[in-house]
Amino acid sequence: MTTSSQMRHRRGTRDRQAHRLKAFIGFVVCFAAIIGIWQLVTTGYDDGGLAPTPAASWQRLIEVLSTALVYNPPNDFGIVFHLLASLQRLAVGFVLAAVAAIPLGLVLGTNRVLHDALDPIIQVLRPVSPLAWLPVGLALLRDSEATAIFVIFMASLWIILINTIDGVYRVNPLYLDLAKTLEATWANRTFKVILPATLPGIVTGLRTALSTAWLVIVAAEMIVGNRGMGTFVWNEWNAMNINSIIVAIVIIGVVGLVLDRSIALLHRLIPTT
Amino acid sequence: MRNQLVSSSKTQAGSIEIANITKGFQRRGGAFHQVLGEISCTVADGEFVTIIGPSGSGKSTLLKIIAGLETPDQGGVYLAGQPVTAPSRRLGVVFQQHVLLPWLTAKQNVLFALEANGTSARTAEERNELAEYWLEQVQLLDAQDLKPGQLSGGMQQRVGIARAFALESDVLLLDEPLGALDALTRHDLQQQLVYLSEHESRTFILVTHSVDEALLLSDRVLVLSAGPAAVIQQELHIPFARPRDRQTLEQSPEYLELRRHLLDALTRGTQEQKMGMQPIADGRK
Numbered sequence: 001m002t003t004s005s006q007m008r009h010r011r012g013t014r015d016r017q018a019h020r021l022k023a024f025i026g027f028v029v030c031f032a033a034i035i036g037i038w039q040l041v042t043t044g045y046d047d048g049g050l051a052p053t054p055a056a057s058w059q060r061l062i063e064v065l066s067t068a069l070v071y072n073p074p075n076d077f078g079i080v081f082h083l084l085a086s087l088q089r090l091a092v093g094f095v096l097a098a099v100a101a102i103p104l105g106l107v108l109g110t111n112r113v114l115h116d117a118l119d120p121i122i123q124v125l126r127p128v129s130p131l132a133w134l135p136v137g138l139a140l141l142r143d144s145e146a147t148a149i150f151v152i153f154m155a156s157l158w159i160i161l162i163n164t165i166d167g168v169y170r171v172n173p174l175y176l177d178l179a180k181t182l183e184a185t186w187a188n189r190t191f192k193v194i195l196p197a198t199l200p201g202i203v204t205g206l207r208t209a210l211s212t213a214w215l216v217i218v219a220a221e222m223i224v225g226n227r228g229m230g231t232f233v234w235n236e237w238n239a240m241n242i243n244s245i246i247v248a249i250v251i252i253g254v255v256g257l258v259l260d261r262s263i264a265l266l267h268r269l270i271p272t273t
Numbered sequence: 274m275r276n277q278l279v280s281s282s283k284t285q286a287g288s289i290e291i292a293n294i295t296k297g298f299q300r301r302g303g304a305f306h307q308v309l310g311e312i313s314c315t316v317a318d319g320e321f322v323t324i325i326g327p328s329g330s331g332k333s334t335l336l337k338i339i340a341g342l343e344t345p346d347q348g349g350v351y352l353a354g355q356p357v358t359a360p361s362r363r364l365g366v367v368f369q370q371h372v373l374l375p376w377l378t379a380k381q382n383v384l385f386a387l388e389a390n391g392t393s394a395r396t397a398e399e400r401n402e403l404a405e406y407w408l409e410q411v412q413l414l415d416a417q418d419l420k421p422g423q424l425s426g427g428m429q430q431r432v433g434i435a436r437a438f439a440l441e442s443d444v445l446l447l448d449e450p451l452g453a454l455d456a457l458t459r460h461d462l463q464q465q466l467v468y469l470s471e472h473e474s475r476t477f478i479l480v481t482h483s484v485d486e487a488l489l490l491s492d493r494v495l496v497l498s499a500g501p502a503a504v505i506q507q508e509l510h511i512p513f514a515r516p517r518d519r520q521t522l523e524q525s526p527e528y529l530e531l532r533r534h535l536l537d538a539l540t541r542g543t544q545e546q547k548m549g550m551q552p553i554a555d556g557r558k
């Protein structure tokens with residue numbers, strides 16, 4: 001009995017290891033293939049470094065990382081400072097959006113009349129690219145920093161709002177019946193029943209919003225701001241330094257992944273049955 | 274009988290009157306589905322009444338109306354002479370599916386019921402003691418700090434029962450509280466319910482599918498006919514002395530007689546339903 005179950009356990013572990021090994025080999029092969037195709041595509045255009053070859057990009061990555069901590073205002077910043085500037089804007093805009101959207105979502109989710117009154121406005125503004133708000137922000141705020149944050153705010157707001165409302169609609173109606181039979185006060189009903197039950201929807205909203213905001217900030221920074229990943233990309237483009245842009249793409253991707261994974265951890269905090 | 278004893282020594286705080294209520298729902302596609310025909314009955318203070326009937330006949334709907342969670346299309350429900358227009362803490366409910374808040378522990382769930390309305394005559398310590406008392410009554414003191422997800426189905430249902438009792442409502446409405454449980458747990462909890470109901474002078478209205486459960490627990494059984502437009506087609510007094518003991522009860526010839534009678538009434542209801550061309554799956558949630 002014991003030995004057979006141990007054997008089964010061991011076999012399970014072995015299967016999993018075999019699976020991981022296969023997946024890893026697959027990854028290496030695909031990665032090599034991509035580099036190979038990249039090399040093929042770019043060698044024909046060897047015109048003084050404009051087309052980024054894998055080797056040149058690698059070279060540039062080393063350079064960028066070795067000067068990552070350079071800090072010579074006003075124009076010469078290492079990649080770390082660009083990254084920090086982007087992350088800071090992202091954090092401010094994102095937190096402001098969450099602070100506005102979550103309470104508003106709870107109110108709209110629990111108040112049908114208010115929801116139906118505001119829904120047409122939300123539905124029209126939601127599909128608008130956040131970048132369209134950039135000129136509006138510049139005109140109203142007259143400050144590039146504030147405008148970048150405003151764009152992030154707009155990018156996150158609707159996503160968090162709609163997911164929060166949706167989360168409220170998904171609250172088990174029996175919880176609401178329970179709150180009614182207990183004559184729960186508004187505060188108890190909202191904060192001890194509806195809010196916890198809505199958390200999964202809210203976390204989904206935060207997660208999607210953060211990814212979207214990270215997409216948008218890079219684009220926004222190409223236009224406004226004197227520091228940031230977008231600015232870095234724009235400056236390097238103006239310097240015809242395409243290798244740097246490959247480096248920036250890799251860094252933006254990795255940071256985006258880390259952001260997404262860390263906010264996904266919030267899902268673990270919610271107990272469900 | 275017990276209810277007479279209780280009602281003579283106490284005010285009529287837990288008496289319920291159901292007067293000519295009807296209820297229907299608009300189905301998708303526009304057809305109107307009459308769930309409850311005209312239903313009237315009274316439940317005395319301290320009485321234990323069971324509603325039994327085929328699946329989908331409208332038992333839960335009736336209980337929800339009594340609880341104030343649904344409004345009847347016609348007629349009204351009166352608690353101690355006052356119309357019931359909204360849910361109230363005087364009408365405790367144990368739901369068909371247990372409704373515990375998954376982010377709270379067993380004890381916190383009971384405490385939430387005690388504190389939800391924002392005012393309490395008790396201090397925090399007294400509420401705590403009360404919650405522990407009722408969890409002990411359902412043998413869950415050891416599990417008080419576990420979340421619902423960590424409890425078995427039977428334990429979850431017992432927390433729901435403890436919560437409803439802790440509320441100290443005048444009336445307890447129980448919608449198949451033991452319906453989703455295995456036979457053994459169910460048997461065990463029925464025993465606990467007999468004990469609790471005999472030691473608590475409250476009014477009980479229980480919905481169940483089980484004839485034996487009805488006979489064991491109730492002073493009176495109302496048999497609902499199969500829908501649509503269900504009505505009370507039978508009313509049975511269960512005369513067994515209290516405290517009741519299942520073994521002695523089940524051995525008495527009177528019990529077998531009542532049991533046969535009830536089963537008869539129930540099957541008659543379903544046969545009528547079939548003749549009325551009602552799809553069998555109809556009304557199942």
Ligand SMILES: Nc1ncnc2c1ncn2[C@@H]1O[C@H](COP(=O)(O)OP(=O)(O)OP(=O)(O)O)[C@@H](O)[C@H]1O
Pocket residue numbers: 298299308326327328329330331332333334335369500555556557558
């Ligand atoms: N909110 C609602 N909207 C529409 N129809 C409803 C609603 N609630 C109940 N019904 C209908 O009312 C009928 C009775 O439902 P109810 O839940 O009261 O039955 P029940 O007797 O409790 O059944 P069961 O024994 O299976 O729990 C069903 O046909 C159901 O479809």
Ligand SMILES: [Mg+2]
Pocket residue numbers: 332333334369448
């Ligand atoms: Mg039911």
